[in-house]
Amino acid sequence: MRIATWNINGVRARIDGATAWAREVSPDILLLQEIKSEDAVFPAEAFEDLGYNVAVHGQKGFNGVTVLSKLPIDEARPGLPGDDGDDQARFLDITVSVAGTALHVASLYLPNGNPTGSDKFTYKLAWMERLRAFVEARLAAEDMFVLGGDFNVILEPRDARFPERWADDALNQPESRAAFRRLQHLGLTDTFRACDDSDGQYTFWDYQAGAWQKDNGIRIDYLLASPLAADRLTGCAIDKRTRAWEKPSDHVPVMAEFAL
């Protein structure tokens, strides 16, 4: 079972690259973020033609997440619990059945939070606390699950080419990292780090100032596995080839392989 996540930065502007990549790599489950589309204009047919079942939690202009699955989607639950007043489309949780066992997979787009100290930063931290509560409940139920997406947190200095340049950024604040650690310490595995401990591994390069050419990147996209899923982890990869494509997303796909 191959699960991939990719912040596509506008799925309609990148539908050709997205489908070409999905056709070549053929993940069983593909999570997309920042589709920047409401449900009605999401190009579902392009993915259905590749054999995917489609669950969408869209929003006009901004945000928006999807789960594309070659396995039938038994249930789809849009929205992160914990705040009925939150109307930003940043979370979609689905259930599939693998060899008679339920596997839950969530696609998430964690708030950026800039500028630090603003109400957006407060929203980011509150969103992370809601995510922690969600994961805590999931673990208490001893469910097998994977959380994938753009977490918008730089965990360690080695996750940035120039960490000092991110000193004032919401992605790199002690509060942001602490909230991510609280999540991890409940018992989630950073699947990439579980099988690749090397430095210089990034998932995002800014469009500006030749960041890609200078390898000025950061690692902010993750696939986190619950214990039952982590026990089956067999591999991981960041596919940075896509960043060199024509009209690329500023993020690249992250993958994890499970013996499921």
Added chain:
DNA sequence: ATGGCTGCAGGATGCAGA
């Protein structure tokens, strides 16, 4: 970096991103 691109909404430029 004083954010130097990019997508989207809407029909010009402003906003959001990281």
